[in-house]
Amino acid sequence: MDLAYLTGQRPVDLTNIQRSHIANSYLHIVQQKTAAKLRIELKGKLKEILERRFKNGKDYLFYTQRGARFTSEYITATFAVIREKAIKQYPDYAEELRQFQFRDLRAKSGTDKAMLLGMEAARQHLGHTSEKMMKVYVRLAPIIPPLENSVPKADKKGE
Numbered sequence: 001m002d003l004a005y006l007t008g009q010r011p012v013d014l015t016n017i018q019r020s021h022i023a024n025s026y027l028h029i030v031q032q033k034t035a036a037k038l039r040i041e042l043k044g045k046l047k048e049i050l051e052r053r054f055k056n057g058k059d060y061l062f063y064t065q066r067g068a069r070f071t072s073e074y075i076t077a078t079f080a081v082i083r084e085k086a087i088k089q090y091p092d093y094a095e096e097l098r099q100f101q102f103r104d105l106r107a108k109s110g111t112d113k114a115m116l117l118g119m120e121a122a123r124q125h126l127g128h129t130s131e132k133m134m135k136v137y138v139r140l141a142p143i144i145p146p147l148e149n150s151v152p153k154a155d156k157k158g159e
Contacts, residue, residue, distance in 0.1 A: 008106055009106070015062060026040060034129070107137045110122045114138045
């Protein structure tokens with residue numbers, strides 16, 4: 001889940017990450033859906049995750065316990081199992097948890113990028129070419145300034 005959030009990529013693109021996609025301190029991704037080419041800087045938590053995952057010496061980033069490569073369907077199914085465990089542990093939030101899907105991490109990633117660095121940075125982060133598609137993913141509420149002062153106090157005469 002961290003990798004999905006940090007990179008903003010679709011499950012299919014996460015499962016396709018290979019050791020050979022890392023070069024010159026960048027993770028190179030060609031998105032399967034759009035063929036968009038991205039270079040994601042390797043630093044911080046992302047770098048730690050990739051270094052830890054590739055210690056296994058294998059070509060791809062993720063494998064099941066039985067040694068098969070992850071698929072996007074496997075990620076979705078595993079996420080559903082985890083979500084059900086969370087619902088059992090936090091029944092008061094069952095309705096909200098049931099609505100949450102793995103792909104929502106992509107939207108969260110894009111939204112947070114837009115809040116930090118603006119819409120153009122979010123567009124590049126997600127690999128979108130159009131502003132229309134960005135509006136589907138980036139979920140920014142309008143910024144509303146507060147009133148400048150609290151409710152004025154009435155004067156002593158009650159006016």
